[in-house]
Amino acid sequence: MSGSKYLFLLAFLISYKITMGQQNYELQLPKDQEDLITGHLDLGDKNPNGDSISVNSQYIKFNDQPFFPVIGEFHYSRYPEKYWEESILKMKSGGINVIGSYVFWNNHERKEGVFDWSENLNLKKFIQLCKEHDMYVIVRLGPFCHGEMRNGGLPDWLYGKPFEVRSNNIQYLDHVNRLYGEISDQLSGMLYKDGGPVIGVQLENEFQHSAAPWEITYPGAKKERTVSARDAGVTHEQIAVTDGHNPYAEEGEQHMEILKNIAKKNGLEVPLYTATGWGNAAIVEKGSIPVTAGYVYPFWSDPHPSPFYLFKDIRQHPDYMPVSYDTKLYPSIAAEIGPGIQVKFSRRPFVHYESVEPLMVRTVGSGSNGIGYYMYHGGSTPVFESKFYNEDVSGMPKINYDFQAPIGQYGQLRPQYHTQKLLHMFLESYGNELAPMQTVLPLSNEKITPQDTKTLRFAARSKGDQGFLFMINFQDHMDFSTLHDLQVKIKTSNEEISFPSSGTFDLLKASTCILPFNVQFGDANFKSATVQPLTKLDEAGGQKHFVFYSIEGLAPEIVLSGKSKIKKLNRGQSNSFKGDTRITGRQGEIFSFEIGKNTYTIIPKELALQSYKIKDRLFFTNGLLLDGQENISIVSREEDNDLHIYPSIDQPVSISGASLKGRKSISQGFSTYTVQFEKVNPEIDIKKLNNMTWMATLSDNWEGLNDVFLHINYTGDRGMAFIDGLLVTDHFYNGRLWEIGLKSFKEKLNNENMIFKFHPIYKDYPYLGDLPEQDKEKVNSVGTYFEIGEMKVIPEYKANIQF
Structure with missing residues (x-):
């Protein structure tokens, strides 16, 4: 055989092998969009500055522009008052823009008729701090909260009253009226209509779905639940999928309407009223947003592969269906996605930190137009007069409410704090574009199950021919591995867009990505990209910086529509590709280019995980950065810390509490320093x-x-x-x-x-089954x-x- 024939045959065999091993996926974009319904909900309001919040059937709007809330749960009563401000700043640095917090009735009215709003219970001070740092707040009013608190937050003394709790009994409602009145006094001047940060309140919690056990009981006795006798048959102890049958649904809706009227009567008038909507719970019809939930590692049920890593149309088919409301009338807003979970004596679930990013990318890709974490910040359940306020009868820790959360019991940061920050930064910059986009699912999605770890899990959100491609590779309680040799093609009304433009990519184990197609970033139209948008920055003079990050397994490339005039291409390569312009860079390296007045910078994900957006600049450090308005604080457990600033700065930088040294920049357009602390060794x-x-x-x-x-x-x-x-x-x-x-x-x-x-x-x-294998072997x-x-x-x- 001649040399040329041998080379031809070898090339053919290699091509044949690649084609046979390649996994090809397709997705057809729809021609039509679902109709947007407006004006049908009793929600929305303005503040004294003329700013407005409104709600339609698909998303929340701020000043008539789509607004994407990122809600983090933090219980002020479970954390020391003197450290609230630092925690609020940590949440803000993590990309949270709304703080949710329960008002636990039994913490504040431990003795009937005597309310305590002092020290760690100072709700007014907590809200004031949120206002000072430009954080919106949703106050979860109760009267029933749960939250693994004693009696779910109901005071002990209610147990001995001649009426049923969580009912329409006039005496019970009189107590609720007094509670709401007290909360209203604390929030005076802090509501959105007064120029304050409180944009919403939650009414009750899981009404006609869930209850807590009364703590007034005896060892071995069956649990009594904090629920009226009428609703006992439709109520569970925790979140569950129900059969959807509720003979008292009308009474439930009436009760929720009564609570809303009591709140408004006490001056608690806000743009957003929310109600937990999962598991057939009651809501205020057309008067509240039914928020959703998702817990992958629950302590109340046996571990099993969850469906929460499968893409779906989550608005039309919420998790924990069936639900009590018409899904076409409301946006999908998640209020309780579990980035961690509580442990109790009989169950010790272990939440893998790498599980959170895929869960949230799936939720957003499935159509949620707001996400909320329970808990985002852990804490300690308070002790009053030597009495524990944990849910003791269920075997909860006496004090520890760490929840394996992104921010732990003592303010420590977990890995998921950093991975979620990337998603939050994307939503902060592009959530207004994403919100009107609807979920599009591939045909392959119909047959996939949680046990199928070999099929690519993906979806798109699009409007017309533009949108974002979402992909994940994770499944709880299952063995899974890297997916190799993938290619995804999106079919628009007039073309086919391939990811990557040629060849294939690998989606690593536990990896996720959000990739744009036909999206306009400043002066450039990205027909496709295998890099994920991180954020955009504005500089004086109209200069804009668009920052993206590359993901291991996906060779970084950007395909620009048509022939683009690129200037100052740094470390990348540019070539013509099928009439378009393709820019590529090396995996793990920073590269950038300019078009018009815009700069486009691509960084590795490892560097993006260290990023913080402060004052229209990106700061990168292995520590934590807090924007205290007057100065920026760096918090770290390391003596030596890198600090990179993008775009670079030409003004002097000083530091107190450490030393600061300038050094060679990591890349063009960056300023680079070393922050060094003097070593301290507490003995x-x-x-x-x-x-x-x-x-x-x-x-x-x-x-x-x-x-x-x-x-x-x-x-x-x-x-x-x-x-x-x-x-x-x-x-x-x-x-x-x-x-x-x-x-x-x-x-x-x-x-x-x-x-x-x-x-x-x-x-x-x-x-024992929840523990690592080596621990089980030792015990057995x-x-x-x-x-x-x-x-x-x-x-x-x-x-x-x-x-």
Whole structure:
């Protein structure tokens, strides 16, 4: 065989192998859009500045422009008042634009007729801080809240009253009227109509769907639920899929309307009234937004592959269907997506941090026009008069309400804080364009099940021929791996757009992406791109910066419609492609180009995860950045921190609390510095008192530190921490180490030690199946197991940067 024939045959075989191994997917965009319904909902209002909020059948509008709320749940009563501001800033840095918070009735009216709004219960102060930092608020009024709080937030003294709670009994409603009146006093001047940040209130919680157990009970007794006798048969203890049959639906709707009228009578008039809409719960028909939920690792049911990683039309087919309302009349707004979950004695679910980004990308790609996290920020359930307010009868921790949340019990950041920030930045810049776009599903979506981990999970949101392609590769409670040699083609009204433009890509395990097609970014029309939009920045003089990030497994490329006049192409390559202009860059590198007055910069995802958008600039650091308005704070557990600023700055930068040194820029258009903290070593003395009890004595060498975290690496059933004989926090083991932030206890620790009591795991404990395999093997081999490893302290530094 001649050399040329051999090469031809080899090329043919390689091409044949690639074609046979390639997975091709297609999606046809629809010609028509669903009709938008307006003016049918009793929602919306204006503030004194003339700004307006309104709601149509598909999305919320702010000043007649689509608005995409990103809601993070944070319970003010579960966190120290003196650290509220720092936590609000952490949420803002994470891309949250609305804070949701329960008002737990039993925290505030522990004794009938006596309300307490002091210290950690100071709702007025909390809302004022939100206003100072431009954060909207949705106040969850109750009267019933749940939230794993004692009686679901209902005061104990209601149990002994001659009426049923959560009913239309006039005496019960009189108490609700007084509660709403007290809340209204706290929110005076803070409502949107008065120029305040409170844009909405939630009425009740899961009415005619869920209840909490009364804590006034006895060991071994069947649980009594916080619900009227009429609704007992349609009410569950937690979120569930129901049969949709509710003989008391009319009464339920009436009760919700009564609550709304009581709220308005007390001056609680806001643009948005919300009601939990999942599982056939009652709402205010055409008078509230029925918000949705999604928990992948629930503590109330057995683990199984969840359907929440399958794309769908989530507005027409909400999760936890059936529902009590006409889905065509309302936008899909998620209020309770679980980026973590609580643990309890009998169940120890372990939420994989990598599970959250795919869950939220799926939810947005499926058509949600608002997302909300429960919880976004963990905390500690309060203790009043030596009485625990946790849901004890269900086996919840006495104090710990960490929830494995993006921001933990003591304000510590988890990996999902950073991955979700990327999605939030995208929504902040492009949510107004995304909201009118409707979900388009491929034909392959009809047959896919949670157990199918080999088929690509994807959908698009489009309007006309433009939109965004959403893809994920994740499934809970299943083994899955990288999907190789993929190609997706989107068929518009007049062309076929391929991702990538030629060849294939890999979608790595647990990876996600949101890719634009026919989207106008400033002066350039992106026909397609394998890089994800991150944010856009405005500079003086009309200069705009569009920032994207590349994703491992997808070679970064941008196809611009037609022949584009590109200038200052940095580190990338440009070529003509089928009459269009294709720009490519190297994986893991920064590259950029300019068109007109616009700069387009592509960064690796690893760098994007370190990004913070402050004052129309991007800051990148391995620490945390907080925008305190007067200055920017950097918080970090590392002594050495990179700090990159884009676009670059030409003004002096100073710092207090650390040293700042300029160095060579990581790329054109960036300013680069090193922030270095002086090392502090808080000392800890650990003494074993007996097999299950330890004593920790900490030095007071905390000067200049923002916090000190104690890491306890143990394997056991649970741990409890005491100061001066009082329980200050606890921990139910689920495979992760125990982390305690000590600044909340600093004053007490100056005079007292911290005592730790631990308990072993027994092989007959019901949660054993939730633990890592190595832990199960240890317990089963000996019948009972406890082991304690290293205890160490981790300093957290803080400095202020001024420009």
